[in-house]
Amino acid sequence: MAHWGVLPFAGALLVWSADRPLNETFRIPADGLVLGRDLLDEHLRGHRDDRISRSHTRLSVEAAHVRVTDLGSRNGTFSNGHTVAESIVVTPPSILRTGRSVWVIVPDVRRYEHVPLQRRGGLVVAGTLDPLCRELDDIANAEANVLLYGPLSIGRELAASYAGTIGGEVVRFDPETMKVPLERVINQRSLRTLILELGSTMPERDAETLATWLETDIRVATVVRDLRWLNELPSELVARLAMRRIDVPKQRFDELPAQVFEQSCAMSPAAPLHATVIERCLLDSFRVDEDTLQVEVRGALLRWCISGNPALRGEDLDLPDSLRHNDCIHADYHLVAPRLAAYRRGAGNLPRDEGE
Structure with missing residues (x-):
């Protein structure tokens, strides 16, 4: 018997179908949700998944879990990379493949609803990063320094977006790879924003230079994947760099x-x-x-x-x-x-x- 009230907003994200990324959301109703060609025909114009059956897989909520049932599909249902023989119970989030379509079963689908895929610089943004981007715009408009903690590839792009909102000249500094003093990088420049990427210990001389420049109107976006490199800096400097902090999600299923x-x-x-x-x-x-x-x-x-x-x-x-x-x-x-x-x-x- 389904206990729908435990996960009232459980749903499935359709993130890929045939040969293209998508961002379609489907709530799992009390009587279950059938994934298949009929569902795609109803919600997607011109979908091209020729490997999905008309009624391929049923999803139904059971307590804090979701039951995945293959409905005799021709090409099978795969849950977290494994074939579903008949039926299996999964704990969201969970990855599902039906034909050439990939779904993510999530415990609460609301955060992903009505947020289209869009580009922001080099990032693809939807429900996961969109709130962070709006928060970052507010931080930039307030001209506060920001700490971006998480994967460097995402942090770099968010830092560039922050700098773009502030405007003016931007300089990126990575003490590990650039092998030059910070003073040489930023001296005698009309610098407005410094993007500081910390992937190792920051030399003491660079830390002193940074503290001096923070007395001016320069704003700093610090990108770090490991907080130990930040914690090695003087506490007063850390407090100024991390006036605002954004934790970048490690998983973004929709994007x-x-x-x-x-x-x-x-x-x-x-x-x-x-x-x-x-x-x-x-x-x-x-x-x-x-x-x-x-x-x-x-x-x-x-x-x-x-x-x-x-x-x-x-x-x-x-x-x-x-x-x-x-x-x-x-x-x-x-x-x-x-x-x-x-x-x-x-x-x-x-x-x-x-x-x-």
Whole structure:
């Protein structure tokens, strides 16, 4: 017997169908929700999932869980990467694949409703990041310093958005990779916003320079994935840097598929993404952050370019530890592309650049 009142707003997010990202929300009513071609025909114009059955899978709420029942579909139902033989009970959030469509079962669907996918700089924004972006705009308009804690790839883009709202000249400083004193980076410039990316210990000299410049009208957006690097700074400086703090979500089910799609199009517009790629990325987001996911997708796309396979599939994201730091994976795609093209024409080995 279904106890619908325990999760009255449980629902399913349709985040991918056929060959494109989506952001459609469906609440699970008391009598259950049937996923399938009939549902897609009713809510999506011109959907192209030819692998989903008319009535594919039923979702029903049971206490604090959701029962997933395959309705005799032709191509099966997959829950968290495993085949559903007949019926299984899952605890939201949970990843579901039916045909070429990928869903996320969530305990409360309201935060995702009526928020379309949109681009903000290099970020795809929907229900997860939209409230943070609006809060960030308020912080920028108040000209308060902000601390962005979470995956660096998201933090960088949010920091750039913050700087854009403030206006004026922007400088990015990463003491780990730039290997130059902060004073040389910002001195004699009409600087308005400093984007400070902390990935290691900040040299004492740079900390002193930063404290001095904070006495001016410079505003700072600090991006950090590990708070220990921030806690090594003097407490007075930390208090000034973290006037406002935003914790970046480590999982964004509604936005990640579109972000992966954008990354794929930027690197190789011809690469068709199989639904299992999206399924795999969503499942991996439970164990690794988005920075790591981007590296995995980047490596898979580069390997796909030289493989000749018809589509990029979820299993193509598997990467041995010995290759995780391969230069080819981290190289700029626009530099690697000509070498990959030559390889696919039958050269047999990647040609070496002149001077190598």
